[in-house]
Amino acid sequence: MSNLKAEFEQFVKGKHPMFEFRPQQKEAILSIIEAYEEDPNGVFLLDAPTGSGKSVIAMLFADFLAFKGNRGYILASDLALHEQYVKDFRGMQLWNWGNIKGVDNYECAVNGERFSVGDCKSKGISYEAAEALPCFKQCGYLTARKKAIKSPVALLTYPYALIQRNYVEQQQQGKGKGSPFPQRDFVVCDEAHKLLDIVQSHFSPIVSHDIYKKVEKTLENIGDLGLKVPSVNLIGLKKNIEEIYPEEAPAVILAHLKEITKILGGLVKSTADIREVAGKEFGENEVPQDWLTTFNLTDWLKDVHCKLEDYCEIIEKTGLEKMVKNPGETSITFNCIDEYYLLHKHFFNKFGFKLLMTATMGNTQDFMRNHGIKAAKYFKIETHFKWDKSPIFFYPGKKLSARFLADNLEWAVNRVSEILATHKTESGIIHTGSYELGQRVWRALPKELKKRVLIYKGSEEKEKMLKKMKKTRGTVVMGPSLLEGLNLVDDLSRFQIFLKVPYPHLGDKYVAAKLNYSQKWYNWKTSVSVLQGVGRSIRTPEDWAVTYLIDGCFSDLFNSAGNQFPPEFRARVKVVYK
Numbered sequence: 363m364s365n366l367k368a369e370f371e372q373f374v375k376g377k378h379p380m381f382e383f384r385p386q387q388k389e390a391i392l393s394i395i396e397a398y399e400e401d402p403n404g405v406f407l408l409d410a411p412t413g414s415g416k417s418v419i420a421m422l423f424a425d426f427l428a429f430k431g432n433r434g435y436i437l438a439s440d441l442a443l444h445e446q447y448v449k450d451f452r453g454m455q456l457w458n459w460g461n462i463k464g465v466d467n468y469e470c471a472v473n474g475e476r477f478s479v480g481d482c483k484s485k486g487i488s489y490e491a492a493e494a495l496p497c498f499k500q501c502g503y504l505t506a507r508k509k510a511i512k513s514p515v516a517l518l519t520y521p522y523a524l525i526q527r528n529y530v531e532q533q534q535q536g537k538g539k540g541s542p543f544p545q546r547d548f549v550v551c552d553e554a555h556k557l558l559d560i561v562q563s564h565f566s567p568i569v570s571h572d573i574y575k576k577v578e579k580t581l582e583n584i585g586d587l588g589l590k591v592p593s594v595n596l597i598g599l600k601k602n603i604e605e606i607y608p609e610e611a612p613a614v615i616l617a618h619l620k621e622i623t624k625i626l627g628g629l630v631k632s633t634a635d636i637r638e639v640a641g642k643e644f645g646e647n648e649v650p651q652d653w654l655t656t657f658n659l660t661d662w663l664k665d666v667h668c669k670l671e672d673y674c675e676i677i678e679k680t681g682l683e684k685m686v687k688n689p690g691e692t693s694i695t696f697n698c699i700d701e702y703y704l705l706h707k708h709f710f711n712k713f714g715f716k717l718l719m720t721a722t723m724g725n726t727q728d729f730m731r732n733h734g735i736k737a738a739k740y741f742k743i744e745t746h747f748k749w750d751k752s753p754i755f756f757y758p759g760k761k762l763s764a765r766f767l768a769d770n771l772e773w774a775v776n777r778v779s780e781i782l783a784t785h786k787t788e789s790g791i792i793h794t795g796s797y798e799l800g801q802r803v804w805r806a807l808p809k810e811l812k813k814r815v816l817i818y819k820g821s822e823e824k825e826k827m828l829k830k831m832k833k834t835r836g837t838v839v840m841g842p843s844l845l846e847g848l849n850l851v852d853d854l855s856r857f858q859i860f861l862k863v864p865y866p867h868l869g870d871k872y873v874a875a876k877l878n879y880s881q882k883w884y885n886w887k888t889s890v891s892v893l894q895g896v897g898r899s900i901r902t903p904e905d906w907a908v909t910y911l912i913d914g915c916f917s918d919l920f921n922s923a924g925n926q927f928p929p930e931f932r933a934r935v936k937v938v939y940k
Contacts, residue, residue, distance in 0.1 A: 366392060366395060366396060366399070367392055370388075370391070370392060370395065370426055373426055373429055374422065377425065377429070378422070378425075378454065381422075384414065384415045384418075385743075385744075385746055386414070386743045386744065387414070387415055387418060387419055387422075387743075389741075390408060390410070390419055390741045390743055391419055391422050391423050391426070393406075393739065393741045394406050394408070394419075394423050394717055394739075394741070395423060395426060395427070397715075397739040398427065398548065398715045401715075402547065402548075402714055402715050403714055403715060404715060404716070404737070404738070404739065405710075405715075405716045405718065405735050405737070405738040405739070406715070406716070406717045406718070406738060406739045406740070406741070407554075407718050407723065407726065407729065407730070407735075407738050407739070407740045407741075408717060408718065408719040408720075408741055408743070409720070409721075409723045409726070409740070409741070409742040409743065410719060410720070410721060410742075410743040411721050411743065411744075411745040411747070412721045412747075412897050412900070412901060413745075413746070413747065413901070413902055413903055414721075414743045414745075414746075416552060416719045416721070417446070417447060417450050417552070418450070418454075419719070420436055420550040420552065420717070420719065421436075421450060421451070421454055421456065423550070423717065424436060424515045424548070424550060425454070425456065425515070427547065427548060428514035428515050432514075432546075432547040432548065433514050433515070433546040433547055434514075434515050434516075434546045434547055434548035434549060434550065434714075434715075435515070435516055435517075435518055435523060435543075435546055435548075435549045435550070435713070436515060436516070436517045436518070436549075436550040436552070437517075437518055437519070437520050437523055437549060437550065437551050437552065438517060438518070438519055438520070438552055438553075439519075439520055439552065439553035439556045439560065440519070440553075440847065441463065441467070441519070442847065443552060443553065444461065444463060444517065444519055447461070447517050447552075448461050448517065451517070456515070458513055458514065459513050459514070459515045459516065459517065460506065460509035460510030460511070460512070460513035460515075460516045460517070461506065461510060461516065461517035461518075462503075462506045462507055462510040462516065462517070462518060462522065463506075463518075463519050463522060464519060464521060464522050465477045465478050465503055466478050468501075468502040468503035468506070469502065470482075470483075470501070471497045471500035471501050471502075472497050472648070473648050473649070475654060477501075477502075477503040478657075478658075478661055479654045479657050479658060479661075480501075480503075481497070481648065481649070482495060482497075482501075482504075483637065483657075484637055484640055484641075484649040484653065484654060484657060485637060485638075485640055485641030485644065485649065486635070486637030486638035486639075486640065486641045487641060489504065489507070489542075492504055493508070507542070510543075511542050511543065516543070518543070520551075520556075520557075520560045521560070521564060523543070523549075524560075524561070524564050524708065524709070526541065526542065526543040527541075527543065527545070527708075527709075527712035527713070528672075528708050528712065529668055530542065530543070531543075531544070531712075545712060545713060545714060546713065546714060547714045547715060548713070548714050548715040548716075548717065549713040549714070549715070549716055549717070550717045550719065551716065551717065551718045551719065552719050552720075553719075553720060554718035554719055554720040554723075555720040555722050555723065555724075555729075555890050555894075557705070557709070557718070557733065558701055558705070558732065558733065561701065561704050561705055561708065561709055562697060562698075562701060562704065562872075564708075565669065565672055565673060565676060565698065565704055565708065566669070566673070566695050566696060566697050566698075567619075567666065567669035567670045567672075567673045567695075567696050568666075568669075568693050568694065568695050568696075569603060569606060569619070569622065569670075569693065569694045569696065570603075570692055570693035570694065571603060571604075571692070572693070573599070573603060573622070573626070573663075573666060574596070574599055574600045574603055576659055576662060576663060577594060577596065577599060577626070577629060577663065578596065579659060580629070580633070580656065580659040580660060580663060581594060581596075583652065583655065583656040583659065584633070584636075584656060586652065587652065587653060587656065589636070589639065592628070592629055592632035592633065593628075593632075594625060594628065594629050595625050595628075598621065598625060599622060599625045599626075602618045602621045602622050602625075603618075603622065605618060606618040606619070606622075606694065607689075607694065610687075612682040612683070612685045613682055615685065615687060616674065616677055616678075616682065616685065619670060619673065619674055619696070620674050622670060623667060623670040623671050623674055626663060626666060626667040626670065627667055627671070629663060629667075630660070630663060630664050630667050633660045636656070636657070636660060637657065640653050673696055673698070676698050676700075676703065676704065677698060679703060679707075680698055680700040680703050681700075684698050684699050684700040684703075685697075685698065686698070686699055686871055686872045686875045687871065688870060688871040688872050689871070695872075697871075697872040697875075699872070699875050699876055699879050701732075701733075701734070702733075702734030705733055705734055706734060721893075721897065722890045722893040722894050722897070723890075724886050724889050724890050724893070724926040724927075725886065725889075725923075725925045725926045726740055728882050728883075728885075728886045728926065729886070731882065732880070732882070732883050732886055745928075745930050746903050747900065747902075747903045747905075747930075748903060748904065748906070749930060749933070749934050751906035751908075752900055752906045752907055752908065752909070752934060753908060753909070753934055753935075753936050754896070754909040754910075754911065754931070754934045754935045754936065755908070755909070755910050755911070755936050755938050756911045756916055756935050756936070756937050756938065757777060757910070757911065757912045757913075757914065757938050757939075757940055758914045758916070758917050758937060758939070759773075759914055759939060759940060760773050760774065760912075760913075760914050761913060761914040761915050762774055762799075762861060762862050762912070762913040762914070762915065763862070763863075763913075763915055767799075771802060771803070771806065772806070774803065774861060774912060775803055775806040775807060777910075777912045777940070778792070778803060778807065778859060778861070778912070779807060779808060779811060781857065781859055781910050782811050782814065782815070782838065784857075785856060785857045785908070786836070787835065787836050788835070788836060788853070788856040788857060789831055789834075789835055789836060789837050789838065789850075789853065789854060789855050789856065790838050790855050790856060790857035790858055790859070790899070790907075791838065791839050791840070791844050791848075791850065791855055791858045791859075791898065791899065792815070792838060792839070792840035792841075792844075792858070792859040792861060793842070793844050793845060793858065793859065793860045793861060793862070793864065793895050794840055794841055794842050794861050794862065795842055795861065795862035795863075795864055796842055796862075797819050797841065797842060799861060799862065800817050800840050800841045800842070800861075801817065803840070803861065804817050804840060814836060814837060814838050815838045815839075815840050816830060816831065816837060816838065816839050816840065817839075817840050817841055818839070818841050819841075821843070824839075824841060824843065824844075827839045827841075828848070831854070832854055835853065844895070844898065845864060845891050845894045845895040845898070846894050846895075846898075848898040849898075849901055850898050850899045850901070851901040851902060851905055852901075852902075852905055854899075855898065855899035855907055856899070856906070856907050856908065857899070857907055857908045857909070857910070858895070858896070858898065858899050858907060858908075858909050858910070859909075859910045859912060860892070860895065860909070860910065860911045860912065860913060860916075861912060861913065862913045862915070863888060863892070863913050863915045863916055863918075863919055864888060864891040864892060864895065865884070865888045865915075866884065866887055866888065882923075885919065885922055885923035885926065886923070886926060888919060888923070889919065889923050889926035889927060890926075892919075892927075893926075893927070893931070896909050896931070909934075
């Protein structure tokens with residue numbers, strides 16, 4: 363370890379001479395590097411609170427390994443985090459590191475369309491051939507892709523990494539070619555608490571009548587373009603989709619899914635060269651809009667087919683008892699509750715050394731169990747936030763679950779009114795868990811308080827309300843989906859109220875099946891949501907905000923899963939009887 367420490371310190375001094383470590387950053391990086399040298403295919407868990415500099419740890423670890431001749435990936439969970447890493451790369455002068463997002467985050471420099479229907483893609487021009495085009499240097503996607511492929515460390519989004527390391531690699535192997543983004547020596551997974559949801563979502567196909575409608579429209583469009591219309595069993599497709607809605611027997615459902623997959627597979631195969639046809643037809647000219655519309659349809663159907671094909675294989679491997687049929691208003695989502703299989707086959711086995719970083723890990727053993735991790739090295743960075751001005755007030759008297767809400771709603775409205783009066787000049791947020799609960803509480807608030815409290819429905823309205831809140835001090839935003847992704851630093855939010863414990867919704871068949879499969883997963887998932895939500899308003903060591911938990915159901919969570927909350931969280935909790 364002493365030789366490793368000296369080598370790392372010499373590297374930092376030579377490559378990043380002005381860098382100053384925050385508390386425990388160096389120790390964390392050295393522990394990760396040591397674990398990598400002990401087991402280049404191992405797993406390392408970094409439990410690091412907000413403000414501890416996870417991105418810096420990721421970059422210095424990756425830069426040191428790149429310096430020693432290794433290659434790796436850094437994965438970001440969303441576009442905002444991706445952009446932050448890009449800025450951090452520049453700040454650390456890591457100019458030779460690449461970064462890339464999904465194809466439709468880029469615009470074609472020739473026709474102004476999304477890259478998936480850009481000029482070269484619409485003509486079936488290969489990536490290699492596209493490099494010779496005059497527009498190559500102006501193409502955001504192609505230049506980003508080329509740099510990311512060649513760079514020692516590449517920043518990817520999780521979905522892009524999953525596509526490249528699974529579907530694209532399999533496709534390339536079928537052609538006898540290598541993958542553009544092959545397995546590298548290491549991967550850094552930021553916001554690793556989201557990994558289960560990301561992988562689950564990626565391999566959960568959706569079946570609806572839209573599939574039939576879009577196949578029908580695709581065939582119509584192909585005919586209108588003057589091309590030979592593929593032979594597709596439309597009657598069989600419609601019949602299988604219709605019959606899958608009421609069906610409950612897993613074996614029969616799987617048979618329907620396989621048949622839908624087979625029919626779509628024939629269409630995907632028969633339209634595989636449609637872009638090459640467009641390339642020959644239009645040459646140097648732009649591809650007309652009606653062709654681009656058809657490409658969008660075939661791309662959508664190709665994606666549906668790919669997910670269905672993966673899912674059928676997954677259920678055959680894991681067993682019919684792992685299938686979950688999750689009906690929505692107009693569609694059905696199919697899940698697999700054996701996420702150990704999903705994670706290991708499609709994620710963990712696709713990378714070398716895995717560094718999983720998060721500020722909200724919860725209990726380490728439960729995190730490992732939920733992710734099917736049998737062995738891992740672990741490092742926890744202690745928080746250096748000042749918590750004296752950030753108490754957590756818990757009101758245990760009244761429960762606000764569906765069973766008790768009608769009796770206790772007036773009490774909850776009174777508590778919210780009192781808290782708003784206490785913070786009458788300060789901005790804050792109210793976590794409701796559902797739009798319905800937010801509406802019910804808002805309607806019952808006194809008229810003068812309603813003016814301060816902004817409610818919304820849908821992500822677009824939420825963004826508008828948050829922008830308004832940031833401009834007007836004393837404003838409060840109330841609604842669901844405020845638990846993650848917000849950076850309400852300092853006066854942007856000085857208090858937050860949890861109207862309900864953010865338990866995963868049991869009306870979701872997947873959640874209900876997972877609860878039956880693992881109570882510990884359910885408690886861990888809820889605790890992580892609480893920790894994420896509490897962290898929205900406290901972003902730096904000097905920042906502060908007061909938290910109010912007014913749902914008595916928190917007692918149940920604390921009693922059954924208190925070890926999910928770090929000591930500094932538990933020490934801040936103050937019980938209020940009212």
